Amino acid sequence: MAGTLEDHRLAGDSPVKVDRSTEARSVRTRRALGLLLMSAAVPGSAQFVAGNRAVGRLAMRAWAAIWAVALVVLLGLWLLRGPTLAVLLNGPVTSGLRVGAWLAFAGWAILLLDAWRLARPTRLLRPTRLTLTASTLVLVIAAGFATSVAASAFTAANNVSEVLRGGGDSSQKDGRYNILLLGVDAAASRDGVRPDSINVASIDARTGRTVVFGLPRNLQGAPFPASSPLHEQYPDGFRCEDAACMLNGVYTLAEGNAELYPSGNAGLMATREVVSETLGLDINYYAMVDMGGFQSLINAMGGITLNVGRDVAIGGGGSAVSGYIEAGEGVHLDGYHALWFARSRHGSSDYERMNRQKCVMSAMAKQLDPAVVATKFVELSEAGKDIVLTDVGAGHVAELAELALKAKALELTSVDFTPPLIVTAHPDLPLIRSTVVDAINAAEALDHPDSTPEVSAASPQADRSAGPEPSDSASSPTVPTAAESAPTEGVEVSAETAEAPPICTVS
Incomplete structure (x- = not known):
């Protein structure tokens, strides 16, 4: 079955x-x-x-x-x-x-x-x-x-x-790139453009180690090179009998004689010529930053943090003081407060303001987080587009960016050509130039420990005669020689005197 x-x-x-x-x-x-x-x-x-x-x-x-x-x-x-x-x-x-x-x-x-x-x-x-x-x-x-x-x-x-429209000089200058940094405050209430912050960043093309030289806006007698179209008018430097011809006025002077600079950007070109001749440095590029645009850029990067030496007024000048940025360690500033920290004139001198502006720029360079760049690159680029004018070309930006990353990991050397180092009404140009040489040699020696920095031979002596500085004090300070005044690593020359505490440092 x-x-x-x-x-x-x-x-x-x-x-x-x-x-x-x-x-x-x-x-x-x-x-x-x-x-x-x-x-x-x-x-x-x-x-x-x-x-x-x-x-x-x-x-x-x-x-x-x-x-x-x-x-x-x-x-x-x-x-x-x-x-x-x-x-x-x-x-x-x-x-x-x-x-x-x-x-x-x-x-x-x-x-x-x-x-x-x-x-x-x-x-x-x-x-x-x-x-x-x-x-x-x-x-x-x-x-x-x-x-x-x-x-x-x-x-x-x-x-x-x-x-990055280009037009600058991409060739190294004795192994360095020298970049003119101009800060202008193009507020609606101001007539014309006058750079308030005038600095040159000299960058080692191999290591990225940077020395920043600051020139005061009220420097008188700034020299035009023999090749400048304005040299004939001011063969002995930019000087007037009423002491109104100051360094930041070169921009306005050139704009009023724009026909002498047919290639355009007369103010920038003339300022570049004068700063180059004053410091004895060949300039590769310029970057002009509108300080009024700092607010959006600093907000986009999440603010900056500084150690503030004393209270800084918000307002003043043509408006009432509405408050203060209080002194302290690790003070975090958003765009609005960072702008006032850099801009404020109330109760301070031009030299202190120079120092504050340099602190803000240094903090922006040091504290820009790569994560912020990755997540807010459009906001940062929009802000940068609105506030920066430069002749750096796109083909050279990669090398400069790499140097900036190297510089971020190194201490910054800063030299301000202010009293008592110089007398701004009668600046000692040989002293300025020899100090530049000494500072660069000292910075380069940091990357070569076995070498000894070479101090320039021709330094004016302290007993030289100097004209009075009307806006600072009744008596002229003793001016140190280049060897005595050359900065050391990580030390910033103070705005008023070499002994006074700095108004700010980068946190």
Whole structure:
């Protein structure tokens, strides 16, 4: 007698029944998810396999072209960083890349949605269909987010390209780059542009070690080089009988004689000439910063932190004092308070104000967090675009940025040419120039411990005659020689006297 089907199954002498509908559903599920993943990894591959092969082929070629361009850019940034950045930081290029990124996203999103259609979701079970649909939407959103980040980067690059227009001198000057830093307060109430902060950052092209030289805005007799169009008018330096011809007035003077500088930017060019001649340094680049724009830039970077030596007024001058930035250690300043800290004139001298402005600029350079740059690069670039004018070119920005990162890890040497080092009404130019040489030699010796810094031979003696400084004191201070006054590592020459405590330091 024949046994039951179960008996035959247990005995192993009968085939097992297979649920064909379950197997078919499993195949459809794998096919659906596979098409979606293919479209996510290689846009167009799902269409090439299961849809319109012509569309799929075109999309895959476009995808390959995008990766080829990305590879070329990466190789360029590795092997030819300067020229590659010069191309990438070009307005039309960045605008085209931004538009291209959004077009690529639109095409990718359409291909993902079409892959969902080719997966035939209506033939899938409800849980699988929901998973497929949710996965498709997540992939579209992720692609949109990635595209938004890329487009923002291109927007930031476009903003930077508007600043980095070039025109400066990229050649090293005795192994250094010398950058003129001008701070102007272009408030609506002020007539014309007069730099309030005049500094030169001299950067070692190998180590990034930086020495900053500060010149007071009220320096008189600033010399024009023989090659300057204004030298004939002021052969003995920028000086007037009423003592009104001060260093910050060179900008306005040149703007009033713009025909002498046919290439444009007369004020900047003349200021550059005078500062270069005064310090004895060849200038590579300039960067002029509107101090009124500091507020948005400092807010974008999350504020700065300083050690403040004494209370600084908010307001004053043409307006009432509305409060004070109180003295203390580790004082955190937002953009509004940092601007007033740099700008305030109430109850202080020009020399103290110079020092405060330098503190703000140093804090911005030292405390800019890479994480902030990564998350707020558009805001930073927008703020920078509005406040900075420079002749640094896009092709040289990579090298300068690398030097800035090296400098951030080193102590900054700062020399202010203010009393008692010099008398601003009658500056000793040989002393200024020899002090510059000594300070640079001392800074370079820090990277070569076995070497001895070379002190300049021609230093004026302390018993030389000097004219009075009408705005500071009745008697002229004793001026030290270059060797005596050369700064040491990490020490800033005070605004008023070499012994007075600094008004501020970077926290």
